[in-house]
Amino acid sequence: MRLQFPYAEVEIESTGAIHDENQRRAALDLVAATGPTDILVLCHGWNNDIPRARRLYARLTDNMAGVRPAVPSAASRSLLVIGVLWPSIRWSDEDEVAGGGAGIGDEATALTEAIAERIEDPTRAALLTRLVPKLTGSAQARREFLDALREQVPTAPAALTSGSGTGGSGVGVDEDPPPAAFLDGDPEEVFAEAGGPEIDLGLPERLGGAAGFGFGFGLGLDDVLRRARGLLNITTYYTMKDRAGQVGSGGIAALLSALATAAPRARLHLAGHSFGARAVSAAAVRHPSLHSCTLLQGAFSHHAFAVNFNGRGDNGLFRPLLASGKLTGPVLITHTVNDRAVGLAYAAASRLARHAAAGLGDENDPYGGLGRNGALKTPEAVQPGELLDVGGAYRFQAGRVHNLRADSFIRSHGDVGGRQTAYALFGAISSA
CATH class of the missing domain: 3.40.50 (Rossmann fold)
Incomplete structure:
Protein backbone atom coordinates (compact mmCIF):
# COMPACT_ATOMS: atom_id res chain seq x y z
CA MET A 1 0.00 0.00 0.00
CA TRP A 91 -18.70 -5.55 17.60
CA SER A 92 -22.01 -3.82 16.78
CA ASP A 93 -23.73 -2.43 13.73
CA GLU A 94 -25.36 0.95 14.09
CA ASP A 95 -28.62 -0.33 12.61
CA GLU A 96 -28.75 -2.93 15.41
CA VAL A 97 -28.18 -0.21 17.97
CA ALA A 98 -30.99 1.87 16.51
CA GLY A 99 -33.41 -1.05 16.58
CA GLY A 100 -33.05 -2.14 12.96
CA GLY A 101 -31.05 -5.01 11.57
CA ALA A 102 -32.73 -8.32 10.90
CA GLY A 103 -36.31 -8.28 9.68
CA ILE A 104 -39.18 -10.34 11.04
CA GLY A 105 -38.39 -14.01 10.66
CA ASP A 106 -34.69 -13.35 10.12
CA GLU A 107 -33.57 -13.23 13.75
CA ALA A 108 -32.33 -16.83 13.87
CA THR A 109 -30.21 -16.26 10.77
CA ALA A 110 -28.88 -12.95 12.11
CA LEU A 111 -27.96 -14.56 15.44
CA THR A 112 -26.27 -17.53 13.75
CA GLU A 113 -24.26 -15.24 11.50
CA ALA A 114 -23.27 -13.08 14.46
CA ILE A 115 -22.03 -16.14 16.34
CA ALA A 116 -19.90 -17.14 13.35
CA GLU A 117 -18.43 -13.62 13.14
CA ARG A 118 -17.83 -12.99 16.81
CA ILE A 119 -17.03 -16.31 18.52
CA GLU A 120 -13.55 -17.45 17.53
CA ASP A 121 -13.50 -20.73 19.47
CA PRO A 122 -15.02 -23.30 17.04
CA THR A 123 -16.28 -25.55 19.84
CA ARG A 124 -18.08 -22.74 21.63
CA ALA A 125 -19.42 -21.35 18.35
CA ALA A 126 -20.83 -24.77 17.44
CA LEU A 127 -22.52 -25.10 20.84
CA LEU A 128 -24.10 -21.65 20.62
CA THR A 129 -25.29 -22.32 17.06
CA ARG A 130 -26.93 -25.61 18.10
CA LEU A 131 -28.81 -23.78 20.84
CA VAL A 132 -30.26 -21.07 18.60
CA PRO A 133 -33.39 -23.02 17.47
CA LYS A 134 -34.17 -23.91 21.10
CA LEU A 135 -33.84 -20.48 22.68
CA THR A 136 -37.41 -19.34 22.23
CA GLY A 137 -38.93 -22.40 23.91
CA SER A 138 -36.38 -23.73 26.39
CA ALA A 139 -35.18 -22.11 29.61
CA GLN A 140 -32.44 -24.73 29.77
CA ALA A 141 -31.19 -23.70 26.31
CA ARG A 142 -31.14 -20.06 27.37
CA ARG A 143 -29.16 -20.99 30.48
CA GLU A 144 -26.62 -22.97 28.44
CA PHE A 145 -26.36 -20.16 25.90
CA LEU A 146 -25.64 -17.58 28.59
CA ASP A 147 -23.22 -19.89 30.41
CA ALA A 148 -21.23 -20.34 27.20
CA LEU A 149 -21.03 -16.57 26.76
CA ARG A 150 -20.02 -16.06 30.39
CA GLU A 151 -17.10 -18.47 30.00
CA GLN A 152 -15.67 -16.22 27.28
CA VAL A 153 -15.80 -12.94 29.22
CA PRO A 154 -12.27 -11.99 30.35
CA THR A 155 -11.47 -10.96 33.90
CA ALA A 156 -11.08 -7.28 34.73
CA PRO A 157 -7.60 -5.80 34.10
CA ALA A 158 -5.27 -5.16 37.00
CA ALA A 159 -4.85 -1.64 38.33
CA LEU A 160 -2.27 0.50 36.54
CA THR A 161 0.13 2.89 38.21
CA SER A 162 2.43 5.59 36.91
CA GLY A 163 4.51 5.65 40.07
CA SER A 164 3.78 9.35 40.47
CA GLY A 165 1.01 11.67 41.49
CA THR A 166 -0.51 12.42 44.84
CA GLY A 167 -3.69 11.34 46.53
CA GLY A 168 -3.91 8.23 44.39
CA SER A 169 -3.88 10.23 41.16
CA GLY A 170 -1.17 7.96 39.74
CA VAL A 171 -3.24 4.78 40.12
CA GLY A 172 -6.03 3.69 37.79
CA VAL A 173 -8.60 0.92 38.21
CA ASP A 174 -11.07 -0.59 35.76
CA GLU A 175 -13.94 1.87 35.59
CA ASP A 176 -15.98 -0.51 33.44
CA PRO A 177 -15.96 -4.12 34.72
CA PRO A 178 -18.39 -6.65 33.23
CA PRO A 179 -21.81 -6.04 34.81
CA ALA A 180 -22.54 -8.29 37.79
CA ALA A 181 -26.02 -9.03 36.47
CA PHE A 182 -24.56 -10.40 33.24
CA LEU A 183 -21.99 -12.55 35.04
CA ASP A 184 -24.07 -13.83 37.94
CA GLY A 185 -27.74 -13.02 37.40
CA ASP A 186 -30.49 -15.57 36.87
CA PRO A 187 -30.48 -16.42 33.12
CA GLU A 188 -34.19 -15.71 32.68
CA GLU A 189 -33.81 -12.31 34.30
CA VAL A 190 -30.69 -11.56 32.24
CA PHE A 191 -32.51 -12.46 29.01
CA ALA A 192 -35.46 -10.33 30.07
CA GLU A 193 -33.18 -7.42 30.89
CA ALA A 194 -31.68 -7.61 27.41
CA GLY A 195 -35.03 -6.56 25.93
CA GLY A 196 -36.25 -3.21 24.72
CA PRO A 197 -36.95 -0.03 26.70
CA GLU A 198 -40.15 0.76 28.56
CA ILE A 199 -41.17 -2.89 28.95
CA ASP A 200 -42.53 -3.74 32.39
CA LEU A 201 -40.68 -6.94 33.16
CA GLY A 202 -41.35 -7.09 36.90
CA LEU A 203 -37.67 -7.60 37.67
CA PRO A 204 -35.87 -7.21 40.98
CA GLU A 205 -34.51 -3.72 41.62
CA ARG A 206 -30.90 -4.92 41.26
CA LEU A 207 -31.64 -5.64 37.57
CA GLY A 208 -33.41 -2.38 36.92
CA GLY A 209 -36.94 -3.41 37.92
CA ALA A 210 -37.55 -0.38 40.10
CA ALA A 211 -38.87 1.46 37.07
CA GLY A 212 -39.78 -1.58 35.00
CA PHE A 213 -37.02 -0.79 32.53
CA GLY A 214 -34.86 -3.10 30.47
CA PHE A 215 -32.87 -2.53 27.36
CA GLY A 216 -30.33 -4.13 25.10
CA PHE A 217 -29.12 -3.82 21.55
CA GLY A 218 -32.57 -4.67 20.17
CA LEU A 219 -34.14 -1.44 21.34
CA GLY A 220 -37.93 -1.68 21.43
CA LEU A 221 -38.23 -5.27 20.21
CA ASP A 222 -39.33 -7.93 22.69
CA ASP A 223 -37.77 -10.95 21.03
CA VAL A 224 -35.62 -13.61 22.68
CA LEU A 225 -33.38 -14.10 19.66
CA ARG A 226 -32.68 -10.40 19.39
CA ARG A 227 -32.01 -10.40 23.12
CA ALA A 228 -29.57 -13.25 22.63
CA ARG A 229 -27.82 -11.20 19.95
CA GLY A 230 -27.59 -8.33 22.41
CA LEU A 231 -25.98 -10.60 25.00
CA LEU A 232 -23.56 -11.81 22.34
CA ASN A 233 -22.67 -8.20 21.60
CA ILE A 234 -22.01 -7.54 25.28
CA THR A 235 -19.69 -10.55 25.35
CA THR A 236 -17.90 -9.28 22.25
CA TYR A 237 -17.50 -5.84 23.79
CA TYR A 238 -15.68 -7.20 26.85
CA THR A 239 -13.61 -9.58 24.73
CA MET A 240 -12.55 -6.67 22.52
CA LYS A 241 -11.93 -4.43 25.50
CA ASP A 242 -9.54 -6.97 27.00
CA ARG A 243 -7.84 -7.68 23.68
CA ALA A 244 -7.29 -4.01 22.93
CA GLY A 245 -5.61 -3.66 26.31
CA ALA A 341 -22.42 2.71 18.21
CA VAL A 342 -20.70 4.26 21.23
CA GLY A 343 -23.55 6.44 22.43
CA LEU A 344 -26.03 3.59 22.86
CA ALA A 345 -24.33 0.25 22.29
CA TYR A 346 -21.46 1.03 24.62
CA ALA A 347 -23.82 2.07 27.39
CA ALA A 348 -25.81 -1.13 26.97
CA ALA A 349 -22.74 -3.31 26.85
CA SER A 350 -21.33 -1.84 30.02
CA ARG A 351 -24.30 -2.15 32.32
CA LEU A 352 -27.04 -4.46 31.00
CA ALA A 353 -29.83 -2.30 32.51
CA ARG A 354 -30.68 1.03 34.10
CA HIS A 355 -33.79 2.43 35.73
CA ALA A 356 -34.71 5.02 33.10
CA ALA A 357 -34.10 5.71 29.42
CA ALA A 358 -33.58 9.47 29.93
CA GLY A 359 -29.96 10.43 29.41
CA LEU A 360 -28.96 7.04 28.05
CA GLY A 361 -25.27 7.23 27.12
Whole structure:
Protein backbone atom coordinates (compact mmCIF):
# COMPACT_ATOMS: atom_id res chain seq x y z
CA MET A 1 0.00 0.00 0.00
CA ARG A 2 1.34 3.44 -0.99
CA LEU A 3 0.76 6.36 1.35
CA GLN A 4 1.70 10.03 1.18
CA PHE A 5 4.25 9.48 3.97
CA PRO A 6 6.88 6.75 4.52
CA TYR A 7 4.85 3.81 5.81
CA ALA A 8 5.34 0.42 7.44
CA GLU A 9 2.94 -2.13 8.94
CA VAL A 10 3.27 -4.24 12.09
CA GLU A 11 0.82 -7.01 12.92
CA ILE A 12 0.12 -7.76 16.58
CA GLU A 13 -1.51 -10.92 17.87
CA SER A 14 -4.44 -11.04 20.30
CA THR A 15 -2.02 -11.89 23.12
CA GLY A 16 -0.09 -8.67 22.52
CA ALA A 17 2.88 -10.38 20.85
CA ILE A 18 4.30 -8.93 17.64
CA HIS A 19 3.31 -11.40 14.93
CA ASP A 20 6.29 -11.10 12.58
CA GLU A 21 9.70 -9.94 13.75
CA ASN A 22 10.57 -9.11 10.14
CA GLN A 23 7.83 -6.47 10.10
CA ARG A 24 9.25 -4.85 13.22
CA ARG A 25 12.73 -4.83 11.71
CA ALA A 26 11.42 -3.36 8.46
CA ALA A 27 9.72 -0.54 10.38
CA LEU A 28 12.94 0.22 12.27
CA ASP A 29 14.96 0.09 9.05
CA LEU A 30 12.55 2.60 7.49
CA VAL A 31 13.02 4.89 10.48
CA ALA A 32 16.80 4.67 10.10
CA ALA A 33 16.60 5.33 6.36
CA THR A 34 14.29 8.36 6.54
CA GLY A 35 15.28 10.03 9.83
CA PRO A 36 11.83 11.49 10.62
CA THR A 37 11.23 14.19 13.18
CA ASP A 38 7.92 12.55 14.08
CA ILE A 39 6.60 8.98 14.07
CA LEU A 40 2.85 8.35 14.09
CA VAL A 41 1.52 4.92 15.12
CA LEU A 42 -2.05 4.33 13.90
CA CYS A 43 -4.38 1.66 15.33
CA HIS A 44 -7.72 0.63 13.82
CA GLY A 45 -10.79 -0.47 15.77
CA TRP A 46 -13.46 -3.14 15.52
CA ASN A 47 -13.92 -5.58 12.63
CA ASN A 48 -11.19 -8.06 11.66
CA ASP A 49 -10.75 -6.67 8.17
CA ILE A 50 -7.22 -5.69 7.17
CA PRO A 51 -8.26 -4.08 3.85
CA ARG A 52 -10.70 -1.85 5.74
CA ALA A 53 -8.00 -0.84 8.22
CA ARG A 54 -5.66 0.00 5.35
CA ARG A 55 -8.33 2.09 3.66
CA LEU A 56 -8.78 4.06 6.88
CA TYR A 57 -5.03 4.63 7.17
CA ALA A 58 -4.80 5.69 3.52
CA ARG A 59 -7.74 8.09 3.70
CA LEU A 60 -6.58 9.69 6.93
CA THR A 61 -2.97 10.14 5.86
CA ASP A 62 -3.95 11.31 2.37
CA ASN A 63 -6.02 14.00 4.04
CA MET A 64 -3.17 14.81 6.41
CA ALA A 65 -0.95 15.43 3.39
CA GLY A 66 -3.67 17.56 1.82
CA VAL A 67 -4.17 19.80 4.86
CA ARG A 68 -0.48 20.08 5.70
CA PRO A 69 -0.04 23.58 4.22
CA ALA A 70 -2.74 24.88 6.59
CA VAL A 71 -1.19 23.39 9.75
CA PRO A 72 1.11 25.77 11.66
CA SER A 73 4.69 24.44 11.92
CA ALA A 74 3.88 21.33 9.87
CA ALA A 75 6.30 22.32 7.12
CA SER A 76 9.23 21.83 9.50
CA ARG A 77 8.15 18.31 10.50
CA SER A 78 8.98 15.11 8.60
CA LEU A 79 6.47 12.37 9.36
CA LEU A 80 6.71 8.58 9.21
CA VAL A 81 3.59 6.43 9.72
CA ILE A 82 3.33 2.92 11.15
CA GLY A 83 0.02 1.11 10.79
CA VAL A 84 -0.79 -1.47 13.46
CA LEU A 85 -2.93 -4.43 12.35
CA TRP A 86 -4.54 -6.60 15.03
CA PRO A 87 -7.27 -9.29 15.13
CA SER A 88 -10.23 -7.22 16.23
CA ILE A 89 -13.72 -8.69 16.14
CA ARG A 90 -16.86 -7.17 14.71
CA TRP A 91 -18.70 -5.55 17.60
CA SER A 92 -22.01 -3.82 16.78
CA ASP A 93 -23.73 -2.43 13.73
CA GLU A 94 -25.36 0.95 14.09
CA ASP A 95 -28.62 -0.33 12.61
CA GLU A 96 -28.75 -2.93 15.41
CA VAL A 97 -28.18 -0.21 17.97
CA ALA A 98 -30.99 1.87 16.51
CA GLY A 99 -33.41 -1.05 16.58
CA GLY A 100 -33.05 -2.14 12.96
CA GLY A 101 -31.05 -5.01 11.57
CA ALA A 102 -32.73 -8.32 10.90
CA GLY A 103 -36.31 -8.28 9.68
CA ILE A 104 -39.18 -10.34 11.04
CA GLY A 105 -38.39 -14.01 10.66
CA ASP A 106 -34.69 -13.35 10.12
CA GLU A 107 -33.57 -13.23 13.75
CA ALA A 108 -32.33 -16.83 13.87
CA THR A 109 -30.21 -16.26 10.77
CA ALA A 110 -28.88 -12.95 12.11
CA LEU A 111 -27.96 -14.56 15.44
CA THR A 112 -26.27 -17.53 13.75
CA GLU A 113 -24.26 -15.24 11.50
CA ALA A 114 -23.27 -13.08 14.46
CA ILE A 115 -22.03 -16.14 16.34
CA ALA A 116 -19.90 -17.14 13.35
CA GLU A 117 -18.43 -13.62 13.14
CA ARG A 118 -17.83 -12.99 16.81
CA ILE A 119 -17.03 -16.31 18.52
CA GLU A 120 -13.55 -17.45 17.53
CA ASP A 121 -13.50 -20.73 19.47
CA PRO A 122 -15.02 -23.30 17.04
CA THR A 123 -16.28 -25.55 19.84
CA ARG A 124 -18.08 -22.74 21.63
CA ALA A 125 -19.42 -21.35 18.35
CA ALA A 126 -20.83 -24.77 17.44
CA LEU A 127 -22.52 -25.10 20.84
CA LEU A 128 -24.10 -21.65 20.62
CA THR A 129 -25.29 -22.32 17.06
CA ARG A 130 -26.93 -25.61 18.10
CA LEU A 131 -28.81 -23.78 20.84
CA VAL A 132 -30.26 -21.07 18.60
CA PRO A 133 -33.39 -23.02 17.47
CA LYS A 134 -34.17 -23.91 21.10
CA LEU A 135 -33.84 -20.48 22.68
CA THR A 136 -37.41 -19.34 22.23
CA GLY A 137 -38.93 -22.40 23.91
CA SER A 138 -36.38 -23.73 26.39
CA ALA A 139 -35.18 -22.11 29.61
CA GLN A 140 -32.44 -24.73 29.77
CA ALA A 141 -31.19 -23.70 26.31
CA ARG A 142 -31.14 -20.06 27.37
CA ARG A 143 -29.16 -20.99 30.48
CA GLU A 144 -26.62 -22.97 28.44
CA PHE A 145 -26.36 -20.16 25.90
CA LEU A 146 -25.64 -17.58 28.59
CA ASP A 147 -23.22 -19.89 30.41
CA ALA A 148 -21.23 -20.34 27.20
CA LEU A 149 -21.03 -16.57 26.76
CA ARG A 150 -20.02 -16.06 30.39
CA GLU A 151 -17.10 -18.47 30.00
CA GLN A 152 -15.67 -16.22 27.28
CA VAL A 153 -15.80 -12.94 29.22
CA PRO A 154 -12.27 -11.99 30.35
CA THR A 155 -11.47 -10.96 33.90
CA ALA A 156 -11.08 -7.28 34.73
CA PRO A 157 -7.60 -5.80 34.10
CA ALA A 158 -5.27 -5.16 37.00
CA ALA A 159 -4.85 -1.64 38.33
CA LEU A 160 -2.27 0.50 36.54
CA THR A 161 0.13 2.89 38.21
CA SER A 162 2.43 5.59 36.91
CA GLY A 163 4.51 5.65 40.07
CA SER A 164 3.78 9.35 40.47
CA GLY A 165 1.01 11.67 41.49
CA THR A 166 -0.51 12.42 44.84
CA GLY A 167 -3.69 11.34 46.53
CA GLY A 168 -3.91 8.23 44.39
CA SER A 169 -3.88 10.23 41.16
CA GLY A 170 -1.17 7.96 39.74
CA VAL A 171 -3.24 4.78 40.12
CA GLY A 172 -6.03 3.69 37.79
CA VAL A 173 -8.60 0.92 38.21
CA ASP A 174 -11.07 -0.59 35.76
CA GLU A 175 -13.94 1.87 35.59
CA ASP A 176 -15.98 -0.51 33.44
CA PRO A 177 -15.96 -4.12 34.72
CA PRO A 178 -18.39 -6.65 33.23
CA PRO A 179 -21.81 -6.04 34.81
CA ALA A 180 -22.54 -8.29 37.79
CA ALA A 181 -26.02 -9.03 36.47
CA PHE A 182 -24.56 -10.40 33.24
CA LEU A 183 -21.99 -12.55 35.04
CA ASP A 184 -24.07 -13.83 37.94
CA GLY A 185 -27.74 -13.02 37.40
CA ASP A 186 -30.49 -15.57 36.87
CA PRO A 187 -30.48 -16.42 33.12
CA GLU A 188 -34.19 -15.71 32.68
CA GLU A 189 -33.81 -12.31 34.30
CA VAL A 190 -30.69 -11.56 32.24
CA PHE A 191 -32.51 -12.46 29.01
CA ALA A 192 -35.46 -10.33 30.07
CA GLU A 193 -33.18 -7.42 30.89
CA ALA A 194 -31.68 -7.61 27.41
CA GLY A 195 -35.03 -6.56 25.93
CA GLY A 196 -36.25 -3.21 24.72
CA PRO A 197 -36.95 -0.03 26.70
CA GLU A 198 -40.15 0.76 28.56
CA ILE A 199 -41.17 -2.89 28.95
CA ASP A 200 -42.53 -3.74 32.39
CA LEU A 201 -40.68 -6.94 33.16
CA GLY A 202 -41.35 -7.09 36.90
CA LEU A 203 -37.67 -7.60 37.67
CA PRO A 204 -35.87 -7.21 40.98
CA GLU A 205 -34.51 -3.72 41.62
CA ARG A 206 -30.90 -4.92 41.26
CA LEU A 207 -31.64 -5.64 37.57
CA GLY A 208 -33.41 -2.38 36.92
CA GLY A 209 -36.94 -3.41 37.92
CA ALA A 210 -37.55 -0.38 40.10
CA ALA A 211 -38.87 1.46 37.07
CA GLY A 212 -39.78 -1.58 35.00
CA PHE A 213 -37.02 -0.79 32.53
CA GLY A 214 -34.86 -3.10 30.47
CA PHE A 215 -32.87 -2.53 27.36
CA GLY A 216 -30.33 -4.13 25.10
CA PHE A 217 -29.12 -3.82 21.55
CA GLY A 218 -32.57 -4.67 20.17
CA LEU A 219 -34.14 -1.44 21.34
CA GLY A 220 -37.93 -1.68 21.43
CA LEU A 221 -38.23 -5.27 20.21
CA ASP A 222 -39.33 -7.93 22.69
CA ASP A 223 -37.77 -10.95 21.03
CA VAL A 224 -35.62 -13.61 22.68
CA LEU A 225 -33.38 -14.10 19.66
CA ARG A 226 -32.68 -10.40 19.39
CA ARG A 227 -32.01 -10.40 23.12
CA ALA A 228 -29.57 -13.25 22.63
CA ARG A 229 -27.82 -11.20 19.95
CA GLY A 230 -27.59 -8.33 22.41
CA LEU A 231 -25.98 -10.60 25.00
CA LEU A 232 -23.56 -11.81 22.34
CA ASN A 233 -22.67 -8.20 21.60
CA ILE A 234 -22.01 -7.54 25.28
CA THR A 235 -19.69 -10.55 25.35
CA THR A 236 -17.90 -9.28 22.25
CA TYR A 237 -17.50 -5.84 23.79
CA TYR A 238 -15.68 -7.20 26.85
CA THR A 239 -13.61 -9.58 24.73
CA MET A 240 -12.55 -6.67 22.52
CA LYS A 241 -11.93 -4.43 25.50
CA ASP A 242 -9.54 -6.97 27.00
CA ARG A 243 -7.84 -7.68 23.68
CA ALA A 244 -7.29 -4.01 22.93
CA GLY A 245 -5.61 -3.66 26.31
CA GLN A 246 -3.31 -6.61 25.58
CA VAL A 247 -2.45 -5.34 22.11
CA GLY A 248 -1.66 -1.90 23.49
CA SER A 249 0.22 -2.76 26.68
CA GLY A 250 2.08 -5.56 24.92
CA GLY A 251 2.78 -5.13 21.21
CA ILE A 252 2.28 -1.40 20.71
CA ALA A 253 4.20 -0.51 23.89
CA ALA A 254 7.07 -2.77 22.80
CA LEU A 255 7.03 -1.18 19.35
CA LEU A 256 7.21 2.30 20.89
CA SER A 257 10.23 1.27 22.95
CA ALA A 258 12.00 -0.02 19.86
CA LEU A 259 11.17 3.15 17.95
CA ALA A 260 12.46 5.33 20.78
CA THR A 261 15.73 3.42 20.76
CA ALA A 262 16.07 3.57 16.97
CA ALA A 263 15.21 7.27 16.73
CA PRO A 264 15.83 8.92 20.11
CA ARG A 265 15.28 12.43 18.74
CA ALA A 266 12.02 11.67 16.95
CA ARG A 267 8.76 12.58 18.67
CA LEU A 268 6.32 9.70 19.07
CA HIS A 269 2.58 10.02 18.48
CA LEU A 270 -0.33 7.61 18.86
CA ALA A 271 -3.74 7.71 17.19
CA GLY A 272 -6.44 5.08 17.53
CA HIS A 273 -10.03 4.61 16.41
CA SER A 274 -12.80 2.88 18.41
CA PHE A 275 -11.25 -0.02 20.34
CA GLY A 276 -7.95 1.01 18.77
CA ALA A 277 -8.23 4.16 20.89
CA ARG A 278 -8.24 1.92 23.96
CA ALA A 279 -5.23 0.02 22.61
CA VAL A 280 -3.14 3.15 22.15
CA SER A 281 -4.22 4.44 25.58
CA ALA A 282 -2.94 1.22 27.14
CA ALA A 283 0.33 1.63 25.23
CA ALA A 284 0.66 5.27 26.26
CA VAL A 285 0.45 4.37 29.95
CA ARG A 286 3.34 1.91 29.52
CA HIS A 287 5.68 4.16 27.54
CA PRO A 288 7.87 6.72 29.33
CA SER A 289 7.62 9.57 26.82
CA LEU A 290 5.15 10.55 24.11
CA HIS A 291 4.30 13.78 22.40
CA SER A 292 0.63 13.36 21.46
CA CYS A 293 -2.21 10.86 21.71
CA THR A 294 -5.33 11.22 19.54
CA LEU A 295 -8.43 9.15 20.33
CA LEU A 296 -10.96 9.01 17.51
CA GLN A 297 -14.45 7.95 18.64
CA GLY A 298 -13.08 5.85 21.47
CA ALA A 299 -15.22 2.83 22.38
CA PHE A 300 -14.53 2.88 26.09
CA SER A 301 -15.59 4.74 29.20
CA HIS A 302 -15.77 8.52 29.40
CA HIS A 303 -14.31 8.05 32.90
CA ALA A 304 -11.17 6.26 31.70
CA PHE A 305 -8.95 9.27 32.57
CA ALA A 306 -11.06 10.51 35.48
CA VAL A 307 -10.25 11.31 39.08
CA ASN A 308 -12.68 9.83 41.63
CA PHE A 309 -15.17 8.85 38.94
CA ASN A 310 -17.45 6.96 41.35
CA GLY A 311 -17.29 9.17 44.44
CA ARG A 312 -15.35 6.46 46.28
CA GLY A 313 -11.86 7.68 45.40
CA ASP A 314 -11.28 5.47 42.35
CA ASN A 315 -9.61 6.82 39.22
CA GLY A 316 -10.03 5.62 35.65
CA LEU A 317 -7.74 2.87 34.39
CA PHE A 318 -5.74 5.23 32.13
CA ARG A 319 -5.45 8.00 34.70
CA PRO A 320 -1.68 7.32 35.06
CA LEU A 321 -1.07 8.67 31.54
CA LEU A 322 -2.00 12.17 32.71
CA ALA A 323 -0.86 11.86 36.32
CA SER A 324 2.69 10.95 35.29
CA GLY A 325 3.28 14.12 33.29
CA LYS A 326 4.97 12.05 30.55
CA LEU A 327 3.18 13.77 27.64
CA THR A 328 5.11 16.56 25.95
CA GLY A 329 2.09 17.42 23.77
CA PRO A 330 -1.72 17.16 23.92
CA VAL A 331 -4.38 14.46 24.10
CA LEU A 332 -7.15 14.94 21.52
CA ILE A 333 -10.52 13.21 21.86
CA THR A 334 -13.22 13.41 19.20
CA HIS A 335 -16.78 12.83 20.36
CA THR A 336 -20.23 13.27 18.85
CA VAL A 337 -23.90 12.53 19.38
CA ASN A 338 -23.83 11.10 15.85
CA ASP A 339 -21.88 8.07 17.11
CA ARG A 340 -24.73 5.71 17.94
CA ALA A 341 -22.42 2.71 18.21
CA VAL A 342 -20.70 4.26 21.23
CA GLY A 343 -23.55 6.44 22.43
CA LEU A 344 -26.03 3.59 22.86
CA ALA A 345 -24.33 0.25 22.29
CA TYR A 346 -21.46 1.03 24.62
CA ALA A 347 -23.82 2.07 27.39
CA ALA A 348 -25.81 -1.13 26.97
CA ALA A 349 -22.74 -3.31 26.85
CA SER A 350 -21.33 -1.84 30.02
CA ARG A 351 -24.30 -2.15 32.32
CA LEU A 352 -27.04 -4.46 31.00
CA ALA A 353 -29.83 -2.30 32.51
CA ARG A 354 -30.68 1.03 34.10
CA HIS A 355 -33.79 2.43 35.73
CA ALA A 356 -34.71 5.02 33.10
CA ALA A 357 -34.10 5.71 29.42
CA ALA A 358 -33.58 9.47 29.93
CA GLY A 359 -29.96 10.43 29.41
CA LEU A 360 -28.96 7.04 28.05
CA GLY A 361 -25.27 7.23 27.12
CA ASP A 362 -24.91 10.99 27.65
CA GLU A 363 -22.61 12.86 30.04
CA ASN A 364 -24.95 12.20 32.97
CA ASP A 365 -24.88 8.45 32.42
CA PRO A 366 -22.14 6.81 34.55
CA TYR A 367 -21.73 4.24 31.79
CA GLY A 368 -21.36 6.60 28.82
CA GLY A 369 -18.62 6.33 26.23
CA LEU A 370 -15.60 8.47 25.37
CA GLY A 371 -16.65 8.78 21.72
CA ARG A 372 -20.03 10.13 22.79
CA ASN A 373 -19.06 12.54 25.57
CA GLY A 374 -15.29 13.04 25.67
CA ALA A 375 -13.21 12.61 28.84
CA LEU A 376 -15.23 13.54 31.93
CA LYS A 377 -14.15 14.25 35.53
CA THR A 378 -10.66 14.80 34.15
CA PRO A 379 -8.86 17.82 35.66
CA GLU A 380 -6.53 18.15 32.66
CA ALA A 381 -9.44 18.68 30.26
CA VAL A 382 -9.47 22.25 29.00
CA GLN A 383 -12.63 24.18 28.22
CA PRO A 384 -14.76 22.10 25.82
CA GLY A 385 -13.86 22.70 22.20
CA GLU A 386 -14.98 21.84 18.70
CA LEU A 387 -13.45 19.90 15.85
CA LEU A 388 -12.64 22.76 13.50
CA ASP A 389 -12.67 23.01 9.75
CA VAL A 390 -9.34 23.18 7.95
CA GLY A 391 -7.66 26.48 8.72
CA GLY A 392 -9.26 26.90 12.14
CA ALA A 393 -7.10 28.04 15.05
CA TYR A 394 -6.33 25.37 17.66
CA ARG A 395 -4.44 26.15 20.86
CA PHE A 396 -3.28 22.72 21.95
CA GLN A 397 -1.52 22.51 25.31
CA ALA A 398 1.04 19.97 26.46
CA GLY A 399 -0.27 17.48 28.99
CA ARG A 400 -3.85 18.67 28.59
CA VAL A 401 -6.93 16.90 27.23
CA HIS A 402 -8.82 18.57 24.41
CA ASN A 403 -12.37 17.23 24.02
CA LEU A 404 -13.38 18.12 20.46
CA ARG A 405 -17.10 17.93 19.76
CA ALA A 406 -17.36 16.70 16.20
CA ASP A 407 -21.10 16.86 15.45
CA SER A 408 -20.52 18.98 12.34
CA PHE A 409 -17.97 16.70 10.67
CA ILE A 410 -18.14 13.13 12.03
CA ARG A 411 -21.43 11.55 10.97
CA SER A 412 -21.03 8.07 12.43
CA HIS A 413 -18.71 5.85 14.47
CA GLY A 414 -16.51 4.98 11.51
CA ASP A 415 -16.40 8.40 9.86
CA VAL A 416 -13.01 9.46 11.24
CA GLY A 417 -10.79 9.82 8.18
CA GLY A 418 -11.97 13.21 6.96
CA ARG A 419 -10.02 16.43 6.38
CA GLN A 420 -11.09 17.99 9.67
CA THR A 421 -9.90 14.99 11.67
CA ALA A 422 -6.65 14.93 9.71
CA TYR A 423 -6.16 18.66 10.36
CA ALA A 424 -6.60 18.25 14.13
CA LEU A 425 -4.30 15.22 14.22
CA PHE A 426 -1.56 16.97 12.26
CA GLY A 427 -2.02 19.96 14.54
CA ALA A 428 -1.34 17.79 17.59
CA ILE A 429 1.72 16.28 15.91
CA SER A 430 3.11 19.71 15.05
CA SER A 431 2.26 21.39 18.35
CA ALA A 432 5.06 22.85 20.43
